[in-house]
Amino acid sequence: MATTTLGILYGGRSGEHEVSLQSATSVVRNVDATRFALKLIGITRDGRWFLQPDSVIKAARNGAPIEGVVEGARQAVQCSPGGGLVVGSKTLALDCVFPVLHGSFGEDGTVQGLLELVDLPYVGAGVLGSALAMDKEIVKRTWQAFGLPVVPFSRVTAAEYRSGGTEVLQAQLRDTIGEGPYFVKPACAGSSVGITRIASSEELDGALQAAFRYDIKALVEPAIPAREIEVAVLGNREPHAFTPGEVVPTHAFYDYEAKYIDPNGAHLVIPAEFPKETLDNARELAVGAFRAADVCGFARVDIFFDKANERLLLNEINTIPGFTRISMFPRMCRHDGLEYPQLLSRLIDLAFERFGERQALDGVWGR
Ligand SMILES: Nc1ncnc2c1ncn2[C@@H]1O[C@H](COP(=O)(O)OP(=O)(O)O)[C@@H](O)[C@H]1O
Numbered sequence: 001m002a003t004t005t006l007g008i009l010y011g012g013r014s015g016e017h018e019v020s021l022q023s024a025t026s027v028v029r030n031v032d033a034t035r036f037a038l039k040l041i042g043i044t045r046d047g048r049w050f051l052q053p054d055s056v057i058k059a060a061r062n063g064a065p066i067e068g069v070v071e072g073a074r075q076a077v078q079c080s081p082g083g084g085l086v087v088g089s090k091t092l093a094l095d096c097v098f099p100v101l102h103g104s105f106g107e108d109g110t111v112q113g114l115l116e117l118v119d120l121p122y123v124g125a126g127v128l129g130s131a132l133a134m135d136k137e138i139v140k141r142t143w144q145a146f147g148l149p150v151v152p153f154s155r156v157t158a159a160e161y162r163s164g165g166t167e168v169l170q171a172q173l174r175d176t177i178g179e180g181p182y183f184v185k186p187a188c189a190g191s192s193v194g195i196t197r198i199a200s201s202e203e204l205d206g207a208l209q210a211a212f213r214y215d216i217k218a219l220v221e222p223a224i225p226a227r228e229i230e231v232a233v234l235g236n237r238e239p240h241a242f243t244p245g246e247v248v249p250t251h252a253f254y255d256y257e258a259k260y261i262d263p264n265g266a267h268l269v270i271p272a273e274f275p276k277e278t279l280d281n282a283r284e285l286a287v288g289a290f291r292a293a294d295v296c297g298f299a300r301v302d303i304f305f306d307k308a309n310e311r312l313l314l315n316e317i318n319t320i321p322g323f324t325r326i327s328m329f330p331r332m333c334r335h336d337g338l339e340y341p342q343l344l345s346r347l348i349d350l351a352f353e354r355f356g357e358r359q360a361l362d363g364v365w366g367r
């Protein structure tokens with residue numbers, strides 16, 4: 001008999017809704033059914049939550065992908081601060097929640113805050129770590145404060161851009177990050193949306209306008225001649241980094257197409273083909289980045305190997321990385337002997353561990 005009831009949150013309001021459906025399908029199929037009973041909670045694209053019929057779980061277990069969110073007024077999920085998640089007049093008997101949500105309103109601390117308020121343990125980083133990791137500017141400033149090497153950047157807000165004008169900005173970029181080529185990206189986004197590689201600051205206007213469609217803050221970075229290393233990190237206080245992998249895009253860079261549309265858009269190589277010393281350094285850097293950003297549970301740390309200067313630079317950290325069986329995170333774990341179902345169990349154990357530690361703080365919790 002299953003002893004733990006796990007709530008799976010999936011779908012959601014971000015551009016990565018589809019990816020979440022795929023990740024959730026994999027979780028449902030692979031979770032250890034002898035230990036976990038499941039409740040699926042689907043979040044529509046406009047943010048409403050619905051408890052899904054058990055038939056969706058059954059179908060997913062039998063091989064059908066989860067294709068969307070079934071809506072029904074009587075299955076609407078409400079949040080009861082201090083009292084869990086509620087459907088109608090019944091509190092859902094959940095022991096733990098796994099937000100299998102990527103991007104905004106899922107990976108950025110918002111859902112984590114809600115789960116704190118309803119007092120449920122949940123998988124992955126807490127409010128601060130999630131929010132930090134989502135903001136590419138603030139997380140890099142944090143890493144710099146810890147003495148960790150990052151991809152250089154210059155921040156441009158939409159308001160600064162409008163009031164200062166392009167020429168002022170071009171001069172400022174030349175002084176801070178050189179002549180280009182540059183990468184221009186929204187500070188808070190994912191899946192490579194709104195990202196443009198430009199040859200020089202002549203093309204800045206178009207690239208910034210693309211970035212400002214997704215956030216009111218953008219980063220301009222020197223284009224690094226990079227090999228892209230990804231590291232899976234798992235744990236709370238003593239995080240462990242698995243053998244790193246390398247993403248080798250077949251496109252100009254690892255853009256949205258290469259990630260999700262073109263099946264041959266990128267090769268994933270595990271282990272990354274580097275000398276052992278470089279791999280060890282990448283692992284150490286990933287653990288440092290995980291800790292500095294106050295992340296717990298799991299995260300995928302993405303690092304550039306700068307071919308020009310033969311050095312490692314932190315690019316970003318994803319606190320709810322793609323989680324299908326063929327996604328990088330589970331594949332890197334499997335390479336080192338941790339199979340997907342055991343990985344899931346471990347993540348839930350880590351959620352309980354963190355929740356328990358925080359509950360024991362009687363000064364904070366007033367118990
Ligand atoms: N400064 C940079 N130099 C070289 N390539 C970059 C740079 N920034 C981003 N890229 C390319 O764009 C991809 C997506 O950028 P990233 O910052 O990881 O955003 P996202 O959160 O959308 O994945 C990277 O995987 C890499 O291929």
Ligand SMILES: [Mg+2]
Nearest residue numbers: 191192302316
């Ligand atoms: Mg990335």
